[in-house]
Amino acid sequence: YRGYPIEQLAENSTYLEVAYLLLNGELPKADELAVWEKTIGSHAMVHESVRQFLDGFRWGSHTMGMLVSVLGAKSTFYPDSRNISSPELMELHTARLVSKVATVAALCYRHSRGLPYIYPDASLGFCENFLNMLFNSPNTKYEPNPILVKALEVLFILHADHEQNCSTSTMRGIGSSLADPYSSTAGAAAALYGPLHGGANEAVLKMLMEIGDVKNVPSYIERVKSREVLLQGFGHRVYKHYDPRASIVKQTANEVFEVTGRNSLIDIAMELERIALEDDFFVSRKLYPNVDFYSGIIYQAMGLPVDMYPVLFAIPRTAGWLAQWKEMMHD
Numbered sequence: 532y533r534g535y536p537i538e539q540l541a542e543n544s545t546y547l548e549v550a551y552l553l554l555n556g557e558l559p560k561a562d563e564l565a566v567w568e569k570t571i572g573s574h575a576m577v578h579e580s581v582r583q584f585l586d587g588f589r590w591g592s593h594t595m596g597m598l599v600s601v602l603g604a605k606s607t608f609y610p611d612s613r614n615i616s617s618p619e620l621m622e623l624h625t626a627r628l629v630s631k632v633a634t635v636a637a638l639c640y641r642h643s644r645g646l647p648y649i650y651p652d653a654s655l656g657f658c659e660n661f662l663n664m665l666f667n668s669p670n671t672k673y674e675p676n677p678i679l680v681k682a683l684e685v686l687f688i689l690h691a692d693h694e695q696n697c698s699t700s701t702m703r704g705i706g707s708s709l710a711d712p713y714s715s716t717a718g719a720a721a722a723l724y725g726p727l728h729g730g731a732n733e734a735v736l737k738m739l740m741e742i743g744d745v746k747n748v749p750s751y752i753e754r755v756k757s758r759e760v761l762l763q764g765f766g767h768r769v770y771k772h773y774d775p776r777a778s779i780v781k782q783t784a785n786e787v788f789e790v791t792g793r794n795s796l797i798d799i800a801m802e803l804e805r806i807a808l809e810d811d812f813f814v815s816r817k818l819y820p821n822v823d824f825y826s827g828i829i830y831q832a833m834g835l836p837v838d839m840y841p842v843l844f845a846i847p848r849t850a851g852w853l854a855q856w857k858e859m860m861h862d
């Protein structure tokens with residue numbers, strides 16, 4: 532990201548620092564970070580009518596479908612976002628989107644489960660606040676575990692940007708017509724939804740559950756090789772070697788399991804990886820685990836439902852999309 536190795540950022544930074552880096556080209560100094568965190572905290576509330584808007588979705592709706600729709604609808608709340616010739620307005624709406632996407636994502640989750648909405652709390656950090664909006668309850672106090680907060684920071688950092696992929700190209704494509712950033716972000720999120728891109732984390736989890744046991748891994752590999760199914764979470768348009776993000780996610784999984792208990796699906800995933808990395812079908816095609824091979828296993832251990840996984844990808848990627856949009860507008 533902007534010349535910094537992803538491993539260093541994952542170890543030493545918060546997601547908001549990395550979002551600032553992507554958007555501004557350099558990591559924030561302490562005073563700049565304080566202003567940025569305050570700005571993001573101050574934009575976290577959404578207009579109350581978003582709740583009524585969400586009420587139109589049936590109970591149990593896929594959270595990513597709701598997120599795409601609400602992001603697009605947000606442009607109607609901010610008519611001045613169509614004035615993309617103003618650098619000040621571009622900055623304002625960028626900060627709003629980076630902040631509000633987390634609130635909207637949490638509202639979508641709460642709506643899909645029929646749970647009461649939890650308002651954002653500006654006294655909490657970005658990831659801590661997001662977990663609070665997901666899991667707090669009027670009758671049981673939720674205290675986010677610091678290890679889980681850190682794990683979410685790492686996952687959000689790893690997912691924040693990745694050059695000209697499907698969703699980023701969509702952001703730039705829509706933005707190139709001078710559409711407002713809410714509409715462009717909604718389009719980018721729609722592109723992310725598919726299982727070949729950001730929906731892969733959801734597809735991996737479903738695949739692991741379908742395999743069900745380590746003993747079934749060899750027969751699943753045979754099905755992949757006979758081209759009956761894809762090995763979800765494997766392969767990448769850019770990486771023809773081990774995705775550096777995948778090894779960080781794998782390490783994060785072990786830290787999360789210390790808190791949540793081990794997710795047995797990791798044994799199936801590791802066996803798939805072990806066999807695939809030795810098998811000529813995968814070796815000759817340079818197919819390695821990508822960032823999403825292990826991320827869903829962590830999200831599941833943290834108690835997040837499978838249909839939230841693409842949404843969890845979209846939250847941090849919003850910063851990357853906006854950084855790319857800003858670069859394109861300046862170009």
Ligand code: ACO
Pocket residue numbers: 696726727728729731755760761762763764765766767768769816818821822823
């Ligand atoms: N399982 C089995 N075979 C695969 C897989 C896979 N996951 N990925 C690629 N292949 C095979 C293809 O069938 C092809 O074989 P062939 O040359 O004999 O026809 C060969 O490997 C090369 O495949 P391409 O489609 O050319 O690879 P490309 O780089 O275009 O595709 C993609 C990348 C779309 C990610 C692909 O690897 C895939 O579908 N992976 C599974 C879905 C996934 O994990 N997506 C998430 C990507 S990361 C992200 O978006 C965040």
